[in-house]
Amino acid sequence: MTTAPFSSDISRWRRAALRGTLSLELGPFRATLGCDRPSWAALVPHLEALYPTMAASDTPRIGDQNLTVRAPNILRRYLRPQVVGLPGFDLPLVPLPQRLAPLAFEMAWNAAVALDCYRFLILHAAVVRIGDQAVIIAADTGGGKSTLAAALMEAGAILLSDEFALIDAASGNVHPFPRAISLKNESIALFAATRRHYVDTPKGTLGYMPPSRESLSVQATPARIGRLVVPHFGVGKSAQNIPIDPEKAAIRLLRGSPNYHALGEAGFTALMRLVTSAPMHELHYGSTEDGVALVHEVCQ
Amino acid sequence: MSTGIDVLAILAGQQTMPTDPVRVKAVIDCAARAHLLASLFSHMRPHLGGKALDVAQNASIKAEADARMLAFEAERLQRIFHGTGMRIILLKGAAYVAAQHGFSVGRRVSDIDILVSENDLLAVEKALRGAGFIPHAHAQSVYDQNYYRNYMHELPPLVHKHRRTVIDVHHRLTPRTSRISVDTAAMVAASQPTAGGALYTLAPIDQFLHAALHGLYDNSFDTPLRTSFDLFSLWSVLSAADKADVFCRAAAIGLEVQAHGALDLLCRLGLVDRKSVPARKSVAGALAYARIQSGIGAVLAHGVFSVREHWLRMPMRLLIPHLARKLGLWLREKVQAGRQSHQ
Numbered sequence: 032m033t034t035a036p037f038s039s040d041i042s043r044w045r046r047a048a049l050r051g052t053l054s055l056e057l058g059p060f061r062a063t064l065g066c067d068r069p070s071w072a073a074l075v076p077h078l079e080a081l082y083p084t085m086a087a088s089d090t091p092r093i094g095d096q097n098l099t100v101r102a103p104n105i106l107r108r109y110l111r112p113q114v115v116g117l118p119g120f121d122l123p124l125v126p127l128p129q130r131l132a133p134l135a136f137e138m139a140w141n142a143a144v145a146l147d148c149y150r151f152l153i154l155h156a157a158v159v160r161i162g163d164q165a166v167i168i169a170a171d172t173g174g175g176k177s178t179l180a181a182a183l184m185e186a187g188a189i190l191l192s193d194e195f196a197l198i199d200a201a202s203g204n205v206h207p208f209p210r211a212i213s214l215k216n217e218s219i220a221l222f223a224a225t226r227r228h229y230v231d232t233p234k235g236t237l238g239y240m241p242p243s244r245e246s247l248s249v250q251a252t253p254a255r256i257g258r259l260v261v262p263h264f265g266v267g268k269s270a271q272n273i274p275i276d277p278e279k280a281a282i283r284l285l286r287g288s289p290n291y292h293a294l295g296e297a298g299f300t301a302l303m304r305l306v307t308s309a310p311m312h313e314l315h316y317g318s319t320e321d322g323v324a325l326v327h328e329v330c331q
Numbered sequence: 332m333s334t335g336i337d338v339l340a341i342l343a344g345q346q347t348m349p350t351d352p353v354r355v356k357a358v359i360d361c362a363a364r365a366h367l368l369a370s371l372f373s374h375m376r377p378h379l380g381g382k383a384l385d386v387a388q389n390a391s392i393k394a395e396a397d398a399r400m401l402a403f404e405a406e407r408l409q410r411i412f413h414g415t416g417m418r419i420i421l422l423k424g425a426a427y428v429a430a431q432h433g434f435s436v437g438r439r440v441s442d443i444d445i446l447v448s449e450n451d452l453l454a455v456e457k458a459l460r461g462a463g464f465i466p467h468a469h470a471q472s473v474y475d476q477n478y479y480r481n482y483m484h485e486l487p488p489l490v491h492k493h494r495r496t497v498i499d500v501h502h503r504l505t506p507r508t509s510r511i512s513v514d515t516a517a518m519v520a521a522s523q524p525t526a527g528g529a530l531y532t533l534a535p536i537d538q539f540l541h542a543a544l545h546g547l548y549d550n551s552f553d554t555p556l557r558t559s560f561d562l563f564s565l566w567s568v569l570s571a572a573d574k575a576d577v578f579c580r581a582a583a584i585g586l587e588v589q590a591h592g593a594l595d596l597l598c599r600l601g602l603v604d605r606k607s608v609p610a611r612k613s614v615a616g617a618l619a620y621a622r623i624q625s626g627i628g629a630v631l632a633h634g635v636f637s638v639r640e641h642w643l644r645m646p647m648r649l650l651i652p653h654l655a656r657k658l659g660l661w662l663r664e665k666v667q668a669g670r671q672s673h674q
Contacts, residue, residue: 061382091356093382095389097363119363149392150385293396 038083047089058208062096077133096143118143151197155287158191164257175264200301204253209242259311268317280311365556369394369437434564442497464489508645543593
C-alpha cells in the first residue's frame with residue numbers, strides 16, 4: 032500500500048495504468064487511472080513534466096475518481112487516432128486527437144470533481160495563499176482567473192488550486208488541490224515556467240504551469256479563507272477595486288458552483304459563513320502587474 | 332461468483348464487506364456503477380474510515396439531495412392537485428420514499444413517475460403545464476409527441492422549466508401496444524394514501540408486482556443490480572399474508588408470469604429461499620440472472636433483453652417503421668458529428 036513519487040518508476044506506473052489500477056493522489060483526492068497504450072504514451076510526458084512528485088501507487092485502492100483515458104473505440108486507437116477522457120460516469124464527450132491525451136486527462140479529472148464530488152462545497156475559482164490566508168479568485172468568463180493566479184504565484188503566493196475551491200462545509204476552510212495551471216493563448220507567453228504547450232485544442236493554444244514545490248508541500252493543509260476577489264482584466268482599463276456586498280457575493284459564488292444545489296442546508300450555511308467572514312472585491316485592471324498589486328492591496 | 336452478486340448479498344445483509352482491499356475496491360466500484368453506493372454504505376457507515384469514509388460521505392450527500400428533491404416535488408404535486416379530487420399515485424422511487432421504506436435511504440432517483448386515471452390525463456397535463464412543467468427537449472418533435480400519445484403508457488416526459496425535474500405521467504403500466512395487458516384500474520383502485528399526505532402509492536403487493544413488470548418485462552434490464560435490489564427490498568417488506576397472496580393477486584391483475592419471473596430471479600440470486608416460495612423456473616429469471624453474471628453470458632443476455640423489450644412493446648407493423656426512423660435519425664446525427672469534428 033505504499034506510494035512513490037510519480038517520476039520514480041514510470042514503467043511500473045505504465046503497467047498499472049494499462050491494467051486500470053494506477054492511483055494518483057493530489058490534495059484531498061485519490062484518482063484511479065486506466066489508459067490504453069497510445070494514450071498512455073501521449074500522456075506520460077505531461078505527467079512527468081507537471082506532476083513529478085505526485086504520489087502514485089500501483090495496487091488497486093478505493094478512490095474518489097475513476098478516470099479512463101483511451102481511444103473512443105478500438106479503430107480510433109490506430110486509424111486517425113483519437114482519445115477521450117472518461118470521468119467514471121456517463122458524460123457526452125467530444126473525442127480529441129490522440130496527441131491531446133493530456134488535455135483529455137485534465138478535463139476528465141475536472142469533470143469528475145465538478146460533477147461527482149459532494150463532500151466539499153465547490154466553487155469554480157482559483158485559490159492562492161498569501162501569508163496565512165487563502166484568497167479565492169472567482170471565475171467570471173474571460174476575467175483572467177488563471178493568469179492572475181499564475182502571476183500571484185510568481186510574486187510569491189502559494190498556489191492552492193487553479194480550477195476549484197474545495198470548501199469543507201464543517202470548518203469553512205479550503206482544501207488545496209494544486210493541479211497545473213492551465214493558461215490560454217496570449218497568457219502563455221507571460222510565464223517562463225510554462226512547461227507543456229498544446230496547439231489547436233478546442234480552447235485554442237493551451238500551456239500548463241506546474242504548481243511550485245511550496246504548493247505541493249502544503250497540499251494536505253486546509254487554509255482559512257480571508258478574501259474573495261473577482262478579476263476583470265481588460266486592455267486599457269485602469270486599476271480599480273470595487274467592494275461587493277455579502278449578499279451579492281453569495282449570488283455570484285453560487286452561480287459558479289457546480290454542486291451548491293445538491294448540498295442543501297449545509298451548502299447554504301457554508302456559503303453564508305464564507306461571504307460574511309471574507310469580504311469580496313471586484314478587481315478591474317489593464318495589466319497583470321496591476322492585478323497582482325490590487326490583490327495584495329485588498330489582502331492588507 | 333460475480334462482483335454484482337456479492338454487492339446484492341451485502342446489500343441484503345446476507346454477506347459482510349470483504350476484507351481484502353482489492354475485493355473492497357471491486358465491490359465499491361461495482362456498486363458505484365449501479366448507483367447503489369449510498370445504499371451499500373447506509374448500513375455500514377459507522378465502521379468506515381479513511382478513503383472509504385470519504386467515498387461513503389460523498390455518495391450519501393448525493394443520495395440525500397435526491398431524497399430532498401423527491402420530497403419537494405411530492406409536496407409541489409400536492410399543491411398542484413389540491414382540491415381537484417384527482418388521485419395522483421406515486422410510482423417507483425418516489426413511492427418508496429413516500430412509503431418510508433427503509434431501503435429507500437440512499438436510493439438514487441433521477442425523475443418522478445406518477446400514475447393517474449386515463450380520464451384525468453389531459454387535466455393532469457394541463458395542471459402540470461400551468462405549474463411550470465414544459466415538454467422535455469428529448470421529446471419535442473411532432474413524431475415523438477404522437478408516438479407517446481398514440482402508443483405509449485405515459486405522456487411525453489415533462490420537465491420543470493426552472494427546477495429541471497423530470498416527471499413522467501403514466502395512465503397505464505404498459506404501453507397501449509404492449510403484449511402484456513395489466514389491469515391498471517384494479518391497481519389504481521387498491522392504491523393507498525401516503526402517511527399524512529394527499530398523494531397515493533400502489534398497495535405494497537402491487538408495488539412489488541409493478542417492479543417485477545417494469546424491471547424484467549418493460550425495459551432491457553439495464554440496471555440489473557438496482558432492479559434486483561428493489562425487487563428484493565419490496566418483497567422483504569411484504570407482510571406474510573401478502574407474500575402468501577402474491578400469485579393470486581398477480582393472476583387477478585394479469586401479472587402472474589412477471590411475479591414468477593421476479594421471484595425466480597431472487598431465488599437464483601440466493602436472496603430468497605426457493606423452498607419458501609412457490610416460484611416456477613422462468614426464462615426471464617434465468618436471463619436476468621445471466622445478465623448479472625460477468626462474461627459472455629451477460630453480453631448475450633443483454634442482447635436478448637434488448638430485442639425482447641421491443642418485441643414486448645409493440646407489434647411488428649409498428650415496430651419496424653419506428654426502428655427504421657430511429658436508425659435514420661441516429662445515422663444523421665453520426666454524420667453531422669463527423670462533419671463537425673473535421674471542421
